[in-house]
Amino acid sequence: MTSPSPIPDPVTLRRSAEAGDGQAAHRLAVLTAMGLGAPQDWNAALGLLEQAAELGFAPAVEQLDVLRGRDGRIDIATWLSSPPPRPLATGGAAILAIEGFLPGAVCEYVWRRAERLVAPALVYDPRTGEGRREAVRSNDAARFELPEMDVVLAVVRERIARTAGLPVAGLEWSQVLRYAVGQSFDWHVDWLDPANPAYAEDLRRRGQRIATCLVYLNDDYEGGETAFEADGLRWRGRKGDALLWANTLPDGSVDGRTRHAGLPPRRGEKRVLSQWLRGRAPRP
Ligand SMILES: O=C(O)CCC(=O)C(=O)O
Numbered sequence: 001m002t003s004p005s006p007i008p009d010p011v012t013l014r015r016s017a018e019a020g021d022g023q024a025a026h027r028l029a030v031l032t033a034m035g036l037g038a039p040q041d042w043n044a045a046l047g048l049l050e051q052a053a054e055l056g057f058a059p060a061v062e063q064l065d066v067l068r069g070r071d072g073r074i075d076i077a078t079w080l081s082s083p084p085p086r087p088l089a090t091g092g093a094a095i096l097a098i099e100g101f102l103p104g105a106v107c108e109y110v111w112r113r114a115e116r117l118v119a120p121a122l123v124y125d126p127r128t129g130e131g132r133r134e135a136v137r138s139n140d141a142a143r144f145e146l147p148e149m150d151v152v153l154a155v156v157r158e159r160i161a162r163t164a165g166l167p168v169a170g171l172e173w174s175q176v177l178r179y180a181v182g183q184s185f186d187w188h189v190d191w192l193d194p195a196n197p198a199y200a201e202d203l204r205r206r207g208q209r210i211a212t213c214l215v216y217l218n219d220d221y222e223g224g225e226t227a228f229e230a231d232g233l234r235w236r237g238r239k240g241d242a243l244l245w246a247n248t249l250p251d252g253s254v255d256g257r258t259r260h261a262g263l264p265p266r267r268g269e270k271r272v273l274s275q276w277l278r279g280r281a282p283r284p
């Protein structure tokens with residue numbers, strides 16, 4: 001699940017950045033965008049990203065290219081707001097589609113970042129606190145923990161949090177899932193079973209996984225829908241569309257109708273960003 005990655009010291013990073021270290025400027029931009037170890041400040045984060053690019057740190061140049069509009073400016077207010085969600089008919093479960101959630105260039109960027117990190121997807125084992133391989137998931141996954149984070153991903157996470165109306169500090173590390181033909185994510189729920197004592201400590205510390213957001217990074221495949229028990233719903237987005245659903249009911253209890261699966265593509269490769277959202281920031 002989310003092993004704590006130590007937060008680098010912002011003071012040391014700033015010193016290194018001032019001494020001409022572009023990578024340090026980029027790390028500081030990420031922390032500032034995420035509000036980790038430093039107050040969250042998007043304008044300061046973008047300034048640091050520009051500094052990193054000027055210092056020759058190539059990943060910063062690539063991110064600025066993704067974020068800049070035609071006029072060369074970065075409109076952060078627009079980046080952090082999303083098109084309105086549309087409820088899908090699902091017999092009461094809160095499952096929303098958001099068409100055009102991310103521009104195609106961001107989908108391509110996220111996949112370029114994920115491509116080098118994907119490995120067989122693991123299932124969380126509460127006994128060990130680690131992931132283990134299981135037949136339920138035959139797909140591959142990449143997880144962006146803090147050392148892998150960048151400013152574009154921080155923008156995407158903030159946009160997801162704001163759309164869901166949940167604090168960004170409650171987001172787990174973002175993952176990208178890749179399904180080759182025939183690979184699937186079998187029927188499952190995303191919430192942690194409160195009746196299973198093995199999850200008690202995680203639930204106390206981090207709270208329930210109350211929402212899930214998927215962003216479809218491509219659409220040149222056949223099959224591969226996300227299927228829900230609720231209403232027999234089967235949905236797949238176009239490139240850049242998102243699916244957002246609540247795993248819990250308004251009273252906080254888990255919603256069994258949100259059982260779902262990532263069905264196998266029949267042709268082509270499916271790529272999706274998967275974001276699990278807790279309802280609050282972790283406690284110590
Ligand atoms: O890929 C899909 O359609 C489903 C993914 C999923 O269930 C998850 O990430 O929790």
Ligand SMILES: [Fe+2]
Binds near residue numbers: 188189190212260
């Ligand atoms: Fe899921």
